[in-house]
Amino acid sequence: MPQASLLRRITDFANRADPYPLYEELRSTPVLHEEEGGPYVVSSYYDILGLLHDPRISSDASNLDDPGADELSGAEATGLPPSFLRLDPPEHDRLRRIANSSFGPPHRPRRIDSMREELAAIVAELVDGLGDSRQIDLVDQFAYPFPVIVICRLLGVPREDEPRFRAWVDPIVAGLDPDSRMEPDAPAQRAAQEARVQLGMYLAGLVEQRTREPRDDLLSDLVAGHGPDGAMSTMEVLSTAVLLLIAGHETTVNLITNGMLTLLRHPEVLQRLREEPGLSARIVEELLRYEPPVQLVPQRTCITDIELRGVTIPKGSRIWLVLGAGNRDPERFDDPDRFDPDREDIQHLGFGSGIHSCFGAPLARMETQLALTALARRLDNPRLAEDPPPYRQNAVLRGPRHLRVDVDGVLP
Template identity: 65%
Template sequence: MTHDTLLRQILDHANRADPYPLYAELRKTPVLQQGNDLFVVSTYWEIKSLLHDPRISSDLRNLSPGAAGTLLQEEEASPLPPAFLRLDPPEHDRLRRMSMRPFGPPESPRRVHSMRGELDRIVSGLIDDFGDRNQVDLVDDFSYPFPVTVICRLLGIPREDEARFHTWADTIAAGLDPDPDQDPGERRRVSQEARTELGAYLSGLVDERSTAPDDGMLSALINQHSGTDGQMTRMEVLSTAALLLIAGHETTVNLITNGMLTLLRNPDVLERLRNDSGVALPIVEELLRFEPPVQLLPQRTTLADIDIAGTTIPRGASVWLVLASGNRDPQRFPDPDRFDPDRQDNQHLGFGSGIHNCFGAPLARLETQLALTALVRRLDGPRLVTDPPPYRQNAVLRGPRHLDIAFDGLRAR
């Protein structure tokens, strides 16, 4: 198999259900050069090194035209400026610090913890809505609506507007995972329309919260003042809110869905979780290694020549970091293709590493722990209807598009 063929097979939707044998083949060349200016890095220590290397840029403005070729679809154009996820220091550091103040330590150390009761209520309500059915699509009925509802509560979206917010989120998510049978022009039009409507709604809410603050995160972003960092501009607030919606939503959907799929394939682990909620934490950490919601980080750019694993990646090259391959690297993880919640030293790459380590990781972890625990306790005799399930088109945000689960009934809360 040629290098070109291997990379195209990894991106081919036909292999989405199980890309891991292809990743094993990819790791035989830890730094694979594709064409003149695309380098694919697939082994754990090399990925970890580059995630911490300041000579790797996440700013799309540094990406040379055509550097990534046509192998991966470009992100949708946005009228908003780049969120901090797509910036380098010092701009990245300022915006990330300002976003963290109302979200986590040190200024808001109990923000995520204090949401636990609300998360429990949302999870229970969604499962109750299964009603008398004996089969559900976990994605449509649970994994998608759960994190969007959480983000609404986190930002401070009025309850009466949550349904509209859900519709916009679903439309934008569909744009990130294109249907091959849909007209591309129509898909872009619908997605852009949803982004525009969402942006207009959030802009109006920014105006409201500027004069009538509440305890939501959007209000905090608008009204915080820092002697060092100043104040976020309106456009920076809107970019950060959009990042929370899209990035936080999509990763959590995949993590929950991949998690339930993995548990149903490993009934002994499912039974352990049903009997002991304390095992939820190591289960989720192993899921992040074994079936990470983000498979690879494309569109990184070198700001200088970098020597790694015997290869020189030249300045201005495009770099793809295949996190899911690094997570299965046998040089780092013994027996890496086995799902093992008792695994020790599980320093996976599921949420990345370095300055761009996932901003919402604490919330995603808690959401997934609560979701999986509630599902396995309340679904009586759960089983997969189709295995493997149909997968999303997106090669970066890999997860089932649908996950049909049959069960004998609901157990009481």
């Protein structure tokens, strides 16, 4: 039987626990194109960085053969317009400026930082809830509920509705996997579309309510609009809210979970974090390089012929940017397969770069720093119950589905 293509092996679930040897093989062909009509796969750090800033690379969903197939928020499947993640300038810039005016400077400069105390309280409550168990699942009991609580409170979702989001988020994220998208009528895709519709309908009701009765939350700000760009339309608010809920939740779940898995595999760093809470910022930056929650970006199209490493990528071709490979490129990082929070230079691709760099990066950083610091301090003698843990199907948003950890108890 002939060996499967390299790209097929990278997206194969059998290699989810450790794709990095395949990334090393991939970097030997910096621009990989295995079959006619297939994507051009780019894996070196400097090439990826350049393309993320290249105006000849489009994120517009209308340039794809299957618009919305790679949309992180899945907005198109609800009948909503694309979120700004899937638009090019100038429309992308207008919507992102409006969203930024509600998310941070200059109009809301302390919106995220002012949440620190509330976030720390949520973390403490979740750790307290681990109780006296001698084995805990850090995904189900901590990493999954924490970001969804945070993003719901940021948007202004009523607390009694927070548990409903997991039932919607799970199938939507499962439907993002490249393998599942190859069969549009597969059960995973049908479940994802139904969940998107339900989430969109729920948020439409919430937007209508905030239009009548604005509150001090992000959703009310998006409805009201600030600054010279005015307000978003109702449909644009819905697309942005869907993007924030899905992208802002799932990537942080994986960042926290990948982080604890890495620390448990490097107990000397875990011990340092217990003793030096201030180390958390450097640990998170190195994690974003070493085990990024977003492994690849499969939704780019070139709008003109592009020459790269002696290869002509024709106009209209799909381009996949493998961030996980670029983050371990030895041309950019010394000893790239070593986890080292003391690196002098950690200019990673974990949050992307360019105009589509991660909108929620400040919040994700704060959440993960608080989470890892609290877990390091309060879990008594934590150790992995299984290694590797079971992973999610998704090759784009990579992280363990469960992370079972044996402990001697939870410290006060």
